Amino acid sequence: MSLFNQQGFLRLPWQGNSFANGIHPEDHKELTEHKPIRRMPFSNKIIVPLSQSIGAPAKPVVSKGQDVVRGEPIAEAGGFVSAPIHAPVTGTVAAVDELVSMPNGSKTPAILIDTWPSSDQTIRYLQPRDTKVMSADDLVKAVQDAGVVGLGGAAFPTHVKMKAPKGKTIKTLVANGCECEPYLTCDHRTMLEYTDNLLKGLQLAMVTSGAEKAIIGIEDNKMDAVEKIRKAIVAHQLTNITCEAVPTCYPQGAEKMLLKSLLGLEVPAGGIPADIGCAVFNVGTLAQIGELVPEGRGLIERIVTVSGPGVSKPGNYIIPLGTPLPFVLEQVGAIDNPGMIILGGPMMGTSIATRDIATTKGITGILVFPPEQLPSSHEPEMPCIGCRACVEACPMYLNPSMLGKLADASRHQEMMDEFHLMNCFECGCCSNSCPANIPLTQKIRVAKQSIRQKARSAG
Amino acid sequence: MIKQTPLTIRTSPHLKKVLTVPQIMRNVVYALLPVCAWAVWQFGISALALIIVTTLSCMATEQLFTAISGKKSTLSDYSVVITGILLALTLPPGFPLWMAAVAGFIAVALGKMLFGGLGQNPFNPALVGRAFVQAAFPVSITTWTPGFLPERFTSFIPSSLALPFMSPADSSAWIAGQVDAYSSATPLSLFKFEQVSTSTSDLLLGMVSGSSGETSALLVLLCGGFLIARGIMSWKIPCAVILGALLTATPFWLMNADVYPTPLFVIFSGGLMLAAMFMATDMVGTPLTPTGIWIYGLFIGFLTVIIRLFGGLPEGAMYAVLVANALAPLIDSVTQPRAFGTRLKQQPGEEA
Numbered sequence: 001m002s003l004f005n006q007q008g009f010l011r012l013p014w015q016g017n018s019f020a021n022g023i024h025p026e027d028h029k030e031l032t033e034h035k036p037i038r039r040m041p042f043s044n045k046i047i048v049p050l051s052q053s054i055g056a057p058a059k060p061v062v063s064k065g066q067d068v069v070r071g072e073p074i075a076e077a078g079g080f081v082s083a084p085i086h087a088p089v090t091g092t093v094a095a096v097d098e099l100v101s102m103p104n105g106s107k108t109p110a111i112l113i114d115t116w117p118s119s120d121q122t123i124r125y126l127q128p129r130d131t132k133v134m135s136a137d138d139l140v141k142a143v144q145d146a147g148v149v150g151l152g153g154a155a156f157p158t159h160v161k162m163k164a165p166k167g168k169t170i171k172t173l174v175a176n177g178c179e180c181e182p183y184l185t186c187d188h189r190t191m192l193e194y195t196d197n198l199l200k201g202l203q204l205a206m207v208t209s210g211a212e213k214a215i216i217g218i219e220d221n222k223m224d225a226v227e228k229i230r231k232a233i234v235a236h237q238l239t240n241i242t243c244e245a246v247p248t249c250y251p252q253g254a255e256k257m258l259l260k261s262l263l264g265l266e267v268p269a270g271g272i273p274a275d276i277g278c279a280v281f282n283v284g285t286l287a288q289i290g291e292l293v294p295e296g297r298g299l300i301e302r303i304v305t306v307s308g309p310g311v312s313k314p315g316n317y318i319i320p321l322g323t324p325l326p327f328v329l330e331q332v333g334a335i336d337n338p339g340m341i342i343l344g345g346p347m348m349g350t351s352i353a354t355r356d357i358a359t360t361k362g363i364t365g366i367l368v369f370p371p372e373q374l375p376s377s378h379e380p381e382m383p384c385i386g387c388r389a390c391v392e393a394c395p396m397y398l399n400p401s402m403l404g405k406l407a408d409a410s411r412h413q414e415m416m417d418e419f420h421l422m423n424c425f426e427c428g429c430c431s432n433s434c435p436a437n438i439p440l441t442q443k444i445r446v447a448k449q450s451i452r453q454k455a456r457s458a459g
Numbered sequence: 460m461i462k463q464t465p466l467t468i469r470t471s472p473h474l475k476k477v478l479t480v481p482q483i484m485r486n487v488v489y490a491l492l493p494v495c496a497w498a499v500w501q502f503g504i505s506a507l508a509l510i511i512v513t514t515l516s517c518m519a520t521e522q523l524f525t526a527i528s529g530k531k532s533t534l535s536d537y538s539v540v541i542t543g544i545l546l547a548l549t550l551p552p553g554f555p556l557w558m559a560a561v562a563g564f565i566a567v568a569l570g571k572m573l574f575g576g577l578g579q580n581p582f583n584p585a586l587v588g589r590a591f592v593q594a595a596f597p598v599s600i601t602t603w604t605p606g607f608l609p610e611r612f613t614s615f616i617p618s619s620l621a622l623p624f625m626s627p628a629d630s631s632a633w634i635a636g637q638v639d640a641y642s643s644a645t646p647l648s649l650f651k652f653e654q655v656s657t658s659t660s661d662l663l664l665g666m667v668s669g670s671s672g673e674t675s676a677l678l679v680l681l682c683g684g685f686l687i688a689r690g691i692m693s694w695k696i697p698c699a700v701i702l703g704a705l706l707t708a709t710p711f712w713l714m715n716a717d718v719y720p721t722p723l724f725v726i727f728s729g730g731l732m733l734a735a736m737f738m739a740t741d742m743v744g745t746p747l748t749p750t751g752i753w754i755y756g757l758f759i760g761f762l763t764v765i766i767r768l769f770g771g772l773p774e775g776a777m778y779a780v781l782v783a784n785a786l787a788p789l790i791d792s793v794t795q796p797r798a799f800g801t802r803l804k805q806q807p808g809e810e811a
Contacts, residue, residue, distance in 0.1 A: 023476070025474050025476070026474075182474060256799065256800070260799075266800045268800045268801075269798060269799065269800035269801045270800070271800065337463065337464040338466065339464075339466070339467050340466060340467045340468075340469075340473075341466055342473055346471075346473040346474045347471060347472045347473070347474055348471050348472065349471055349473065350471065351466070351468045351469055351470075351471075351473060352466060352468070353465075353466060353468045354466070355463065355466070371464070374467060374473075375473045375474050375475070376469055376472070376473045376474065376475045378469075379479065382479075382480045382536065382577070382578075383576065383577050383578030383579065384578050385480055385483075385538075385577060385578050385742045385743050386578070386742045386743050386744075386745060386747055387483070387742040388693070388742070388745075388747055388752070391747050391748065391749065391796070392693075392749070395799065396798060396799040396800075397796040397797060397798050397799050398796070398798060399747060399748065399795060399796065401747055418795075419795070420798035420801070423798050423799060426471070427472075428471055428472025428474075429472075431472050431475075432472050432474055432475060432476050433476050434476075435476070435478045435479050435480045435483055436479075436480050436578075437475070437479065439470075441470075441471070441472060442470050445470070
């Protein structure tokens with residue numbers, strides 16, 4: 001922790017150990033944070049999209065009419081940056097076709113499985129193994145075979161991050177338990193209920209990456225999880241793992257922000273955590289690795305926060321991947337005609353145009369809002385009054401007010417050259433804090449897309 | 460299957476903080492009301508009439524301009540109300556009302572609407588109006604009336620009711636009829652021209668003459684504090700202005716305490732507190748960057764003291780803010796924040 005904050009001002013004692021800026025939205029976590037994780041029943045139809053991670057879509061290895069056993073691989077990885085998919089239920093493959101919508105409404109290929117109504121749905125497809133004798137490469141392979149992707153929402157295939165990139169060494173592993181998005185509590189519950197799995201997964205990742213130490217970073221609104229993990233660390237005598245509380249502030253869960261808070265280091269602009277000798281994993285991902293790799297099975301379900309004012313039974317549910325959204329909504333007592341459904345958190349999540357979707361590995365939360373209680377108001381945009389709220393909110397120290405004005409004038413090149421446009425990771429702090437209702441994040445997003453498009457057509 | 464209503468789709472972020480521009484502006488108006496109440500208590504119905512005239516004049520001007528340009532009325536964002544009230548607070552209590560109306564028109568027309576309305580004006584509109592009447596009506600704007608006169612609630616200060624383009628009636632007879640001996644000079648002019656210092660407690664409590672809203676430094680401080688406590692205004696700019704004034708005034712005072720005023724006198728006298736709390740903080744004309752607002756504030760404090768000590772006028776806060784407003788874009792461009800991950804120096808623990 002340095003004596004000065006990022007902008008060169010003396011860090012005052014009460015400012016604590018955190019990145020500068022950020023916002024404090026109302027978190028609404030009380031709806032779900034104290035409820036134990038529950039298992040959701042199996043729907044009679046399971047629709048597994050083949051594209052569930054960043055990278056190439058998986059290639060199906062089953063055909064219509066074939067019976068599959070819960071846990072059996074049904075699609076293989078489509079490349080190195082890709083992950084295989086396993087059958088979430090025991091049943092019969094009814095179709096392999098464009099069956100389900102992406103959140104944006106376009107159709108995507110999926111495998112449809114008719115669940116056997118009489119099956120007890122026991123996982124029979126597993127190959128327990130002793131992780132202590134496995135080499136680092138074998139462990140990475142095992143993680144890829146398990147189809148694990150980042151469960152924090154990004155869905156980046158985890159095995160890619162588990163070894164240091166060529167020419168770089170990883171010294172410190174960071175487990176990200178911040179969960180700074182409002183409403184979401186699935187990581188919180190995971191840390192409380194699957195503590196041992198989390199520590200196991202973290203140790204495996206330390207083996208593959210060669211990291212000497214690991215830090216679990218948790219926002220201080222989840223002190224119960226901090227204490228639980230600290231006790232477990234002592235009980236297992238894990239001397240190279242520590243658990244640290246970081247201030248509750250959005251977007252503390254962004255990996256660059258968390259690294260700044262925990263280590264005082266900045267990931268260089270345009271760089272990755274490995275550039276400063278770190279790798280960051282979501283705690284839910286690690287807990288899954290800790291469970292799946294020793295058992296030798298695949299990722300077939302995940303914990304999802306289903307919450308929001310439009311849900312009568314909000315909570316964290318273990319949902320089989322591929323469960324259709326209407327089934328989930330029915331199970332949690334969602335209102336019949338919601339006004340808005342958000343996948344993920346309200347700051348960075350996607351509002352969906354259709355209910356014709358199925359749960360995937362990257363869905364952290366499903367939030368339902370009645371039409372009269374939409375989270376965002378649609379008030380008219382007013383002129384910027386230069387109040388500096390966005391500048392003081394931006395965790396990347398950009399000047400969103402200026403970016404917004406330049407975006408209005410389509411001066412995209414200038415935005416990139418002089419105002420670090422590409423550093424924006426679209427956390428939404430600027431739009432959230434703008435009293436004039438200027439959609440700054442949205443304008444910046446459009447500008448980024450336009451720049452990328454130009455680069456693509458030029459290259 | 461049941462017919463389903465379409466889902467609303469918007470892009471993230473879906474959460475919005477509740478504070479809006481009209482709410483910010485309304486809170487500033489609330490914060491100014493106690494200052495107005497004190498002005499009325501001290502100077503009577505003339506001050507009340509002054510506040511009403513400038514506010515209505517400002518509002519009418521904004522309405523006129525939006526009507527001419529065929530746009531929707533912008534009165535509901537409350538920003539013009541602030542301009543009107545602030546303008547009144549910077550004028551002498553006995554300022555002729557017709558001149559006040561002119562000042563209101565100039566403030567909004569020249570200071571705001573010609574630049575394109577809210578958010579576009581480079582200068583604080585109230586100060587543009589004040590600067591105009593300072594030039595146009597130099598006598599009226601430097602004619603001060605003592606506060607707490609017995610007849611202040613029953614009759615207007617005679618100069619207030621001057622007819623347009625007539626020289627204002629001399630108020631001295633009206634004042635002399637109520638008090639035997641009086642000095643209407645402000646603490647700043649007393650000091651500048653007669654080297655008479657006023658006690659700090661009088662300055663804090665407003666037991667002095669001056670512009671209608673600037674007399675009680677303590678009240679202005681408290682009202683600004685209300686805005687800071689509500690998270691509507693940043694503490695940084697007022698702090699920077701006061702700090703700048705203190706840092707500039709202290710060396711002079713240490714060098715020669717007989718000629719130069721005490722630093723406390725400097726920050727509590729005249730319009731400095733009002734400027735620090737309500738003029739310099741007007742969001743539109745201030746820099747955006749975290750470093751920039753400190754430079755901006757310190758500069759206002761510095762310039763105010765320099766004008767007061769060495770300029771021809773007893774007061775300097777108004778010009779200091781206007782000059783700083785003009786510099787804001789320049790300050791912004793040289794103090795852009797260092798983007799995250801672009802380094803100042805080699806990072807600790809990083810391998811070379």
